[in-house]
Amino acid sequence: MHRFANPARFLRLAAVVMPWTAGATVLLIAAGLFFGLVASPADYQQGDTVRIMYVHVPSAWMGLFVYTTMAVASATALIWKHPLADLVAKSAAPIGAGFTLVCLVTGALWGKPMWGTWWAWDARLTSMLILFFLYLGHMALVDAFDDPTRGARAAAILALAGFVNVPIIKFSVDWWNTLHQPASVVKMGGPAIDPSMLAPLLLMGVGFTTFFVTVLFLRVRAEILAAKIRAIRLTQVRGQGVG
Amino acid sequence: MTRKQRRLYFVVLGMLALGAATALVLTAFNDNLVYFHSPTELAEKGVPPERRVRIGGLVEKGSIQRDGQLVRFRVTDMVNAVPVTYNGILPDLFREEQGVVAEGKMGTDGVFVAADVLAKHDENYMPKEVSDALKASGHWQDGKEGGPKE
Amino acid sequence: MASFFEMGGYAGYVWPAYAVTAVVMGALLVASLRTLRNREAELRVLQQARPERPRRRQTPAAGNAEAAGDA
Numbered sequence: 001m002h003r004f005a006n007p008a009r010f011l012r013l014a015a016v017v018m019p020w021t022a023g024a025t026v027l028l029i030a031a032g033l034f035f036g037l038v039a040s041p042a043d044y045q046q047g048d049t050v051r052i053m054y055v056h057v058p059s060a061w062m063g064l065f066v067y068t069t070m071a072v073a074s075a076t077a078l079i080w081k082h083p084l085a086d087l088v089a090k091s092a093a094p095i096g097a098g099f100t101l102v103c104l105v106t107g108a109l110w111g112k113p114m115w116g117t118w119w120a121w122d123a124r125l126t127s128m129l130i131l132f133f134l135y136l137g138h139m140a141l142v143d144a145f146d147d148p149t150r151g152a153r154a155a156a157i158l159a160l161a162g163f164v165n166v167p168i169i170k171f172s173v174d175w176w177n178t179l180h181q182p183a184s185v186v187k188m189g190g191p192a193i194d195p196s197m198l199a200p201l202l203l204m205g206v207g208f209t210t211f212f213v214t215v216l217f218l219r220v221r222a223e224i225l226a227a228k229i230r231a232i233r234l235t236q237v238r239g240q241g242v243g
Numbered sequence: 244m245t246r247k248q249r250r251l252y253f254v255v256l257g258m259l260a261l262g263a264a265t266a267l268v269l270t271a272f273n274d275n276l277v278y279f280h281s282p283t284e285l286a287e288k289g290v291p292p293e294r295r296v297r298i299g300g301l302v303e304k305g306s307i308q309r310d311g312q313l314v315r316f317r318v319t320d321m322v323n324a325v326p327v328t329y330n331g332i333l334p335d336l337f338r339e340e341q342g343v344v345a346e347g348k349m350g351t352d353g354v355f356v357a358a359d360v361l362a363k364h365d366e367n368y369m370p371k372e373v374s375d376a377l378k379a380s381g382h383w384q385d386g387k388e389g390g391p392k393e
Numbered sequence: 394m395a396s397f398f399e400m401g402g403y404a405g406y407v408w409p410a411y412a413v414t415a416v417v418m419g420a421l422l423v424a425s426l427r428t429l430r431n432r433e434a435e436l437r438v439l440q441q442a443r444p445e446r447p448r449r450r451q452t453p454a455a456g457n458a459e460a461a462g463d464a
Contacts, residue, residue, distance in 0.1 A: 037411075038397070041370030045336060048401035050368055055414040079250045094424075098417045106410040113406050116334025116361045122278035160258060164265045175269075177277040177299060179344055184366040194369035211418060218425040225432035232439045 007224045010084055014217040021210040021217075028207030036200035043197070050197065052110040057185070058205040059102040062212060063131055064166055066096030069216075070138070071163040074156035084220070086152040087227075089159060090142050091219035095212055097135035104128060115179060123172035124180035127165055134162040148230075279344045282323040290349050298325055298355060299344040299363065307339060318343060318355070329357040336362035 036054035043050035070092045077085035107125070108118040119125065138155050145151040173182045185191045191198055244252075269276065279299030280288070290296055298318055306317040306324075314333065317324045327345050337343060342363030347356045369377075400407040 041372070042401055043368050044371040044374035045341075045364060046368075047335075047403060048407055049403045051400070051407050052410045053368070055410055059414065075254055079247060079254055095421055098421045102414050102417050105413045109406045109410045109413075113403055114334065114336050114362060114364060116332075116337075117359075120278065120361065123276050160254065161261060163258070164262055168265070168269070175276075176273070177279050177281075179278050179361060179363055181364055181366045184368060187366070192367045194373055196370060197368050211422075215421055215425050218422075218429055222425065222429040222432050225429070225436050229432065229436055229439060232436075 007084060007227075011221060011224065014221055018214055018217050021214040025207055025210040025214055028203050028210060032200050032203035032207050035203060040196050040200055041194075046114055049110055049113050052106055053197075054200045054204050056103060056106040056110055057201060058208045059099045059106065060128070061205055062208050063096055063100035063103050063128070064169060065209070066092050066099060066212060067131060067134070067159075067163070067166055070096060070159050071166075074159040077152065078156050078160070083227075086149075086156070087220050087223040088216070089138075089156060090152065091216055091223055092212075093135050093138045093142070093155075095215055095219070097132060097139065099208070099212075100128065100132040100135060104132060111179075117179075120179040122178040122180055123176045124169065124178045127169045127172050130165055131162075131169060134158070134165065138162075281320040282318060282325045283320050285325065285349070286323050292349055292351055295346065295348055295358075297344055297346045298327075299342070300324075302337070302339050302341055302343050304339050316343075318345060325355050326353070327355045327357050327360075329360050331360070333360055334362040336364055338362075 032054060036051055040051075042048045070089045073085045073089040073092065076082050077089060104125075107128075111120070112118050138158055141158055142151045142155040145154070170183075172178060173180055184193050185198070185201065193201065279297035282298060282300055285296070285298055300318040300320045303317040303319040303324055306315075308315040312330055314329045315326065316329075317326050319325075327347075329345065329347075337360065342365065344361045344363055345355060345357035346359040346361070348358075350356050398404060398408075
């Protein structure tokens with residue numbers, strides 16, 4: 001962990017990793033789109049609306065995965081005070097918010113023709129909406145203070161407290177009666193999805209993950225530069241004060 | 244104890260306390276967190292008429308009667324069944340032996356008057372050929388999937 | 394081909410779902426790239442204005458990362 005806490009080392013690592021994750025993202029999503037829209041069958045019950053699953057479910061996974069990343073980074077920042085961990089948490093929040101928004105909107109577009117409603121206040125949908133608000137709260141809090149370290153600490157506490165929502169989202173369909181159906185892929189006894197439909201789902205899932213890594217590294221790099229700019233500005237101001 | 248260890252214990256304890264508090268709250272509000280009740284639950288609890296509730300279950304086989312826009316069907320959890328009337332547009336997935344959630348009020352005559360009917364689908368996804376093949380080979384599990392859980 | 398775009402009568406739901414996904418992910422990427430480019434430009438101006446700063450030592454690393462990102 002300490003090895004990567006050094007910003008210069010992180011920048012070198014990012015420069016090596018990013019071309020690969022960017023390339024993988026393009027290939028995986030192109031393949032996912034081909035299998036999802038063209039080379040997979042319609043569902044026996046849901047017809048072609050099942051194709052919404054190939055963007056809805058991966059973005060839901062990402063909403064949870066990005067939040068988990070953010071919570072781990074926040075814990076690292078609070079306990080071990082790694083300066084990079086704060087930047088990772090700050091950079092991840094807008095990406096997670098974007099994926100959660102995609103999940104909510106595509107879910108509504110899927111729910112209307114199949115369930116007969118855009119929205120239902122069941123446990124799964126409501127806890128996912130709370131996740132979206134947690135992301136927005138994190139984004140607002142991190143910039144709410146003049147001192148960036150204070151903002152980062154407040155946001156880290158919010159990220160950790162909000163983490164209780166993650167298992168609630170995952171298990172909401174098992175703990176309570178919901179309109180949303182139970183898990184299909186990650187469940188006991190193997191996936192309940194035909195291989196022809198599982199392929200585009202997993203391709204998109206991995207493609208969204210490499211997209212997240214690529215954009216996260218871009219954003220962390222921008223945050224490191226912002227810290228440098230702040231430091232230079234500060235020494236300039238001090239220099240002027242002395243002279 | 245170093246400062247790092249102290250912060251670590253503080254975060255771990257904080258998360259545990261928060262998790263326990265959340266679990267307690269969720270357990271206490273369990274009745275409000277379920278989206279619908281099964282016919283058996285409704286029969287056991289007894290619902291005052293004029294109170295808006297949701298019932299969920301499977302659409303009983305052979306129970307659908309259409310009278311223009313008016314639809315009559317029975318919602319079953321394989322133990323108890325509730326007759327439902329509904330006047331409106333049904334979702335595309337509304338079918339016999341499919342999951343359904345009806346929102347409305349229990350009439351004094353024991354017939355549930357639905358103001359809204361939503362379809363619930365199961366977690367199985369497959370092409371039509373596969374479901375046909377499963378049904379032909381007798382491996383189809385009728386009525387087992389797609390219904391509300393106990 | 395026409396039947397592909399009809400999506401079995403669900404075109405009004407399937408295509409908007411993919412469009413929303415593309416717009417949000419595209420916006421994330423473009424906004425992140427734009428912020429990075431702006432900061433790089435700002436830092437360059439600052440470092441040119443005060444070339445005697447000790448931070449200059451870190452410029453090669455940032456320069457390399459930038460070159461790789463452009464490639």
